[in-house]
Amino acid sequence: MKREYQKPRIRPHIEGPMNKFGSPTGSHKDSIDGIKVDTLIKEFGSPLFVFSERAIREKYRQAVGDFSHKYSQVQFSWSYKTNYLDAICRIFHQEGSWAEVVSLFEYEKALKLGVPGDKIIFNGPYKPYEALKLAVKMQSKINVDNMEEIFNLEKLATEISKPIDLGIRVNLDAGIYPAWTRFGFNLENKAAYSAVAKMHSTGKLRLRGLHCHLGTFILEPKAYKTAIQKLALFAKKLRDDFAIKIEYIDIGGGFPSTNTLHTQYLPGSQTNPGIDKFAEMISEELLVRTDCFSSPPLLILETGRALIDEAGYLISSVVGTKRLTDGTQSLTLDAGVNLLFTSTWYKYNITPAQPHSDFLENTVIFGPLCMNIDIVRPLIQFPALSPGEQVVIHPVGAYNVTQWMQFIQYRPAIVLIDEQGKTHQIRAKENLEYMTMLESIPEHLQEKKQNSKTKKK
Numbered sequence: 001m002k003r004e005y006q007k008p009r010i011r012p013h014i015e016g017p018m019n020k021f022g023s024p025t026g027s028h029k030d031s032i033d034g035i036k037v038d039t040l041i042k043e044f045g046s047p048l049f050v051f052s053e054r055a056i057r058e059k060y061r062q063a064v065g066d067f068s069h070k071y072s073q074v075q076f077s078w079s080y081k082t083n084y085l086d087a088i089c090r091i092f093h094q095e096g097s098w099a100e101v102v103s104l105f106e107y108e109k110a111l112k113l114g115v116p117g118d119k120i121i122f123n124g125p126y127k128p129y130e131a132l133k134l135a136v137k138m139q140s141k142i143n144v145d146n147m148e149e150i151f152n153l154e155k156l157a158t159e160i161s162k163p164i165d166l167g168i169r170v171n172l173d174a175g176i177y178p179a180w181t182r183f184g185f186n187l188e189n190k191a192a193y194s195a196v197a198k199m200h201s202t203g204k205l206r207l208r209g210l211h212c213h214l215g216t217f218i219l220e221p222k223a224y225k226t227a228i229q230k231l232a233l234f235a236k237k238l239r240d241d242f243a244i245k246i247e248y249i250d251i252g253g254g255f256p257s258t259n260t261l262h263t264q265y266l267p268g269s270q271t272n273p274g275i276d277k278f279a280e281m282i283s284e285e286l287l288v289r290t291d292c293f294s295s296p297p298l299l300i301l302e303t304g305r306a307l308i309d310e311a312g313y314l315i316s317s318v319v320g321t322k323r324l325t326d327g328t329q330s331l332t333l334d335a336g337v338n339l340l341f342t343s344t345w346y347k348y349n350i351t352p353a354q355p356h357s358d359f360l361e362n363t364v365i366f367g368p369l370c371m372n373i374d375i376v377r378p379l380i381q382f383p384a385l386s387p388g389e390q391v392v393i394h395p396v397g398a399y400n401v402t403q404w405m406q407f408i409q410y411r412p413a414i415v416l417i418d419e420q421g422k423t424h425q426i427r428a429k430e431n432l433e434y435m436t437m438l439e440s441i442p443e444h445l446q447e448k449k450q451n452s453k454t455k456k457k
């Protein structure tokens with residue numbers, strides 16, 4: 001059979017990445033906070049999540065400073081969903097942060113960690129009646145999301161024969177699209193106003209706070225200025241119409257980390273405006289709008305990813321190398337999208353942990369899953385690594401260890417490096433016993449022990 005003719009192709013060898021950012025050739029990362037990658041994986045295995053306590057505390061103090069220099073009544077509230085490892089939450093609470101939770105599970109975790117009830121903010125679109133009851137009893141700050149919650153809280157107020165203080169989540173147009181309109185009550189179409197009017201009408205609920213979370217990875221500080229302005233004017237209207245005194249403005253989270261989105265041309269470290277810019281916009285607008293409030297409101301921030309992303313690393317080992325059919329180099333790692341949920345959005349920095357050749361070429365980095373979509377980086381300029389060598393993936397501290405999935409693999413250990421450079425395992429590697437502890441086999445499926453007489457010949 002005559003074979004179809006294909007034109008020959010000449011492909012250039014790329015000696016290092018030829019782009020305007022210059023060459024990262026030769027760079028490798030063989031330690032985290034002074035601890036060798038080799039030592040870490042010898043002791044705790046691979047893959048391995050590693051968190052730097054020093055980085056967490058430094059970032060937190062910097063962020064608090066950025067705000068409190070400009071507006072005196074500021075309170076951070078740690079967004080549990082971003083990373084609810086006990087040890088990580090403890091660091092934030094030790095630094096003075098409250099807890100922001102969005103489910104009964106998170107609420108119970110905060111209580112178990114010793115957070116006083118009145119320092120827990122309860123958000124989210126689903127707060128079961130029992131959870132609301134607990135939060136009311138503990139005097140937590142509940143930000144209602146929908147009418148059902150308002151009805152349930154009215155019912156609770158009747159049950160306990162006293163009014164309940166609460167906040168309301170408001171969504172609004174701050175120029176960020178698509179706007180997150182599914183949470184809370186819309187400001188522009190007056191749904192928020194009607195909800196407050198309803199609350200006010202029975203005298204059972206007392207509105208104390210306005211909450212708004214614009215979205216996440218917001219690169220435009222001015223959006224927060226718009227949001228504060230709209231919330232302040234709303235507070236004024238509520239004071240004028242219902243004599244409601246707003247005591248706190250909770251502006252949610254949403255500040256970006258220095259990660260790079262797949263859609264971004266420039267690296268995240270260059271596009272991130274910095275928390276100080278957000279602090280400037282928010283604080284200045286609040287100060288301008290003080291006449292909208294009876295007294296200056298407490299400013300609450302539920303910043304998540306911007307405080308923790310950079311403190312988290314994932315060490316992963318190369319377990320296979322392959323040339324794809326088009327000749328592209330590929331590497332298979334022992335960590336994939338199962339551990340890096342956020343790889344859908346981010347081009348992480350992936351750095352070899354050992355010195356390597358200067359010759360870089362287009363490379364696809366796969367994870368270990370038996371799933372075609374398990375791609376950590378669809379394209380990166382990378383040297384040829386060998387099985388048994390490691391890479392360090394960074395920043396991975398936000399949302400990965402809460403959104404990771406247990407699909408065909410045990411989830412790895414997590415280690416914290418303290419400020420003295422000592423390592424602590426803060427979550428053990430999963431094992432078969434842990435994975436099956438909630439399962440049971442019905443009686444009729446139990447393996448029967450056959451006695452020797454009934455055994456078939």
Ligand SMILES: Cc1ncc(COP(=O)(O)O)c(C=O)c1O
Pocket residue numbers: 079082100123124213215216217252253254255302303304305306
């Ligand atoms: C209500 C609320 N607060 C805070 C956060 C934390 O957001 P981020 O990690 O973007 O700061 C989220 C995350 O989506 C949220 O939904």
